[in-house]
Amino acid sequence: MPEIPAARAKDLEHIFYPKSVAVLGTNRVVGTVPYDIFANILRDNFQGIVYPVSPKERSVAGVRAYKYVLDIPDPVDLAILVFPSTVCNLALEQCGQKGVKAAIIISAGFREIGGAGIQREEEIKAIAKKHNISFIGPNCLGVINTDPLSHLNASFARKMPAEGNIAFLSQSGALCTAVLDYAQAKHIGFSKFVSFGNKANINELDLMRYLKNDPKTKVILVYLEEITDGAGLMNVAHEIITETGKPILVLKSGRTREGAAAAASHTGSLAGSDEVCDAALKQAGVIRCTTVEEMFNTAIALAYQPLPRGNRVAIITNAGGPGVLATDAAVAQKLSLATFSPETLEVYKKSLPATANIKNPVDVIGDARADRYKVALGSALKDVNVDGVLVILTPQSMTDIENIAREVCNTIGQFDKPAYASFMGEKDVAAGISILQQRSIPHYVLPESMCRAFAGALFFKNYREMKPEDLQVFSSVQKEKAGSVLQGALNAGRKYLPEEESVKILEAYGLPTLLSGLAKSGADAAAIGERIGFPVVMKVVSDDIVHKFDVKGVVLDIRSRTQAEEAYDSIISDIGKVMPDAKIKGIYVQRMVTKGEEVILGVKRDPSFGAVIMFGLGGLFVEVFRDVSFRVAPVGPRSASEMIREIKAYDMLAGARGKKPRDIRSVEECIQRLSKLALDFPEIKELDINPLIVNDEGGGCYVADARIML
């Protein structure tokens, strides 16, 4: 995927590594944002020069101030604007005149307040464009770069975080303050920390692309309240993951309808379907998290430890109860409990007390001290049947917590396998936890969180190892034919394509349709029926009728010429009674399929992610259980296969209850052809094939009804 040139043009180097910074609008009032920002840069050991710019003050925090940015006698790489929003346009204009190339606009009062704020945001965008200034914000907390080369705390956060290899990008500034506080307490360091606010210029995609090449960043975390360019996000994520192996974790709020409404009133964003967002992020290899805590829990596993090779975990505990809880949690995350090799069991038999449980979960018993943890953990890590180890400790009277913590760190350090720890409790275990955290052993308050983090790391490992998927090329596609049917409807100003037109389009894309014909009379219907073979279905065709069943516009299971003629008359007369004004184009006569499983295929347009393909089992399964799968187009052969297999009702197709397996391969092909159609014709807003009837293996499938909305 080619990089977008516009993004490359954005100047992020001057945001993170400026040689000189001017803070425009600072003041002398300690505890206010304008002062704090300047003081933070100055005191947190910035490696360049920082200039205060204040029309009213002669100096700020002991540093000589300038009235205007233009007064600064030296070049300025980065301007930070903390003026009230109403004067930001003037300040930014002066930055342009000064030749400043990058800015961070902290000030609020723009798009997020609506009305005049939107106007103001457009103004600063225009000024920035004119002077070719790249900027972060407005309405943000600022930017932090912990790299000792720069060591820039251009934010009004209360504290500069420690250096680390996790980058954090956030659409919410306030969340940043909570995150910094949380991370400090847990000894979690950051490489870059960015609150990007309204993202009027530099957005999360630009930042992610920058972090891709940032040698200080190993894991990328993003908090989003809206996804404006879903396809862009997927591309960037996929590119980062496959080219650099850096995991990306996204916390996207507004999952529920009410949450999305709250987010909209907060950021003015437009919500797509959360289910589609879930599927799309997964498709791009992104780990989606539901809470801040879950995001960091998974991030430290990825940042600190090697990826697991598989899902077989060993649990080591000094207490039976927590071992049981951890087992439940592991299984709930689809991990399996490793079966130890005979060598490991031999070591355990020899080294652990007779009362110890040496099967997984290994209970080293309440009086275990560091030596017992060492042998249990070391042997498990050495065991070829073990992909990772979960170490649990409860503070019992004999437990030498700190020694155990040190021994756990030492032992894990000797192997290239992931091991995480959960020291349960709080005060008594605090010193032990601190040792683990300082030595970068992922620690979790709950065994449940530990298992979820392991599962997240495993998802990422599996995604990275997947070979790229080549799209299948279908030679038989007749794009022009489909296009002319669509054009005809568009020319006639129609938004809805009835079955017989929809079927023509699908046919042009090689989807298997049923023999059919349009009858204009009873005799016509009988003749068509005889030609295509009974039994047939007959359905009314009218632009005025969308729900054919409701007006008795459909007759099933017609088995003879006579029945076909009768059906023709009865449909015409029944509709005449309820919809006398409906303009009837004719009656569609279609071969009837009597056997097979009904599935549904669909195309949707998501405001963030674009063309989305949907698959589900027919009727009730979709309606009652929302048992459907989604993929953003294009969908290749592997994704098509996964889509079918990930619905809960998959067993129904695979041959449950003694039934024969259905022709899944033919459905996979339909999904891929539909994906091509959806990408070729963006004017298709919605498409439903309901049902697609799937025969037994080798028997193919058939489009039994379809409709397209433009």
Place this chain on the structure above:
Amino acid sequence: MPEIPAARAKDLEHIFYPKSVAVLGTNRVVGTVPYDIFANILRDNFQGIVYPVSPKERSVAGVRAYKYVLDIPDPVDLAILVFPSTVCNLALEQCGQKGVKAAIIISAGFREIGGAGIQREEEIKAIAKKHNISFIGPNCLGVINTDPLSHLNASFARKMPAEGNIAFLSQSGALCTAVLDYAQAKHIGFSKFVSFGNKANINELDLMRYLKNDPKTKVILVYLEEITDGAGLMNVAHEIITETGKPILVLKSGRTREGAAAAASHTGSLAGSDEVCDAALKQAGVIRCTTVEEMFNTAIALAYQPLPRGNRVAIITNAGGPGVLATDAAVAQKLSLATFSPETLEVYKKSLPATANIKNPVDVIGDARADRYKVALGSALKDVNVDGVLVILTPQSMTDIENIAREVCNTIGQFDKPAYASFMGEKDVAAGISILQQRSIPHYVLPESMCRAFAGALFFKNYREMKPEDLQVFSSVQKEKAGSVLQGALNAGRKYLPEEESVKILEAYGLPTLLSGLAKSGADAAAIGERIGFPVVMKVVSDDIVHKFDVKGVVLDIRSRTQAEEAYDSIISDIGKVMPDAKIKGIYVQRMVTKGEEVILGVKRDPSFGAVIMFGLGGLFVEVFRDVSFRVAPVGPRSASEMIREIKAYDMLAGARGKKPRDIRSVEECIQRLSKLALDFPEIKELDINPLIVNDEGGGCYVADARIML
């Protein structure tokens, strides 16, 4: 429900409020269990007298020791045994001779190690019975009573918890140590704290019954790895909740198959179905939790704050992002966002800055100080449209965290409505959180946990307000008739009742069955068909054939005498080909129902909870989605109605997709009749009605197939 006399006889008063305690098997080695237990009682300010008993020592911790308990010159209320398991029998025997009435057996090495341990446990049980000694344990951490009247720390826990109104009972001793540590850090106090270990004598039910009348206890928490007497647990829980209004929270581990196996190897317990356990606890009003943290999160909400009156919450936050996350979390817990009254909105408009979002979630903006929180919180609590308030704070540069914490406490204290808080972050907010915790305002690290706790409190409130359910009396039940059919099968040594016998039993209990007859010849079949009316279904009857469909033993939709005769012959001949030795009793001819929704009813016997009634929609819904509901019998009219309504596919019965609603009342009656049948005949191990065909409203329902296993 009558109290069980045996339980009342157990002497728990001497466990919690002994005037004198002897520690048998103590020593002088600091840091060992035998020493720590004695020292804990002595140093943690026990209000009675404690005697060390040690065959080898003259004194322990400065207190004169006795060789044997019999040497103590004064009466002893409670004996604590810390001897090795091998001598506990002798020690307990001497306690009996001394007239000790209660004991806590800390020592491990009993049932949990199998073999000789099981034998040892039987011995101490026999000795206790002989001397009428009630005891806790063996294999436990001990007992703590924080009541100043006793102030007993008879445990080897590292610390005595603070006094509080939460009681904690645990099957796992090690979990207790983690819980005590966790609770201390969060300023959570306890009334009673019991590790009951192998519960060879006093079990969780005895303890719960005691706590019911304990004025110091407001909320009861129980950690279980096995539920031995599920029915007893339900009775006790229901009794406590309805009579005293004390909520009960249960953390039951072993949810998954693997977890249950780990628990079994740890405690030797037998696992029932986790789904049944879930349903049964809910039925008894118990709040089931999945993690220790969730249990305490809900417990503090119940212990500290009034119950919510409804599900309408107000969210007050100083940051938009967390407000969105909290909204998502609230909706996920089925809470609704309150719509403020005009008065509240008026106050907000007047008192909050223009940029504040005054709709729910209320964003008081990042620079909010205590005054703004006060007005936002106070007005929300006053609003009649608000049932509870969730207060969120992020530590921004202007945030006066501790003042806000104090103001939040003061404001909440003025109203009789629940309000919880989430101060996000860790170090910066620590002092603020501590203020909240010390003043008993429930605090949560995550908005998600906060909403879950609110939902838990709401569940409890709704349960408490439910009127007791009277069982419906069915006069038409013919118990003897059903009994004689069952007896016939039992006498013949059969474990399986075929359809025609199962139907007789169901008929005797008033379940609606279809007209039918047993045909011994083709002519017979034709005559029966004519008598009951076509169409009919014909099914083979043979003790040798369980799966009739698989051997072509069923023919559907027989519409005439001729077809009936043909069907008879074809069944006989088809079975003759595949199962020539099957003994055929005849062919069952049954009226066929062609319309209606198929549902499934069933009876199961759970090893913990006894007779369980199951309901689900037919076929695939049960098999693929496990979309079923359970209730422990007896099932009354309200529970029957709930069972039907709580499955996901309920809409299918209620009239979705333009269909008419089905006759749900008739199914409710069937469920209740089945419940009576299950209780009347414990010899029924399993019963399936599959399907029960439900007609449109008013049309009733019919048992279309059934089988009973004995």
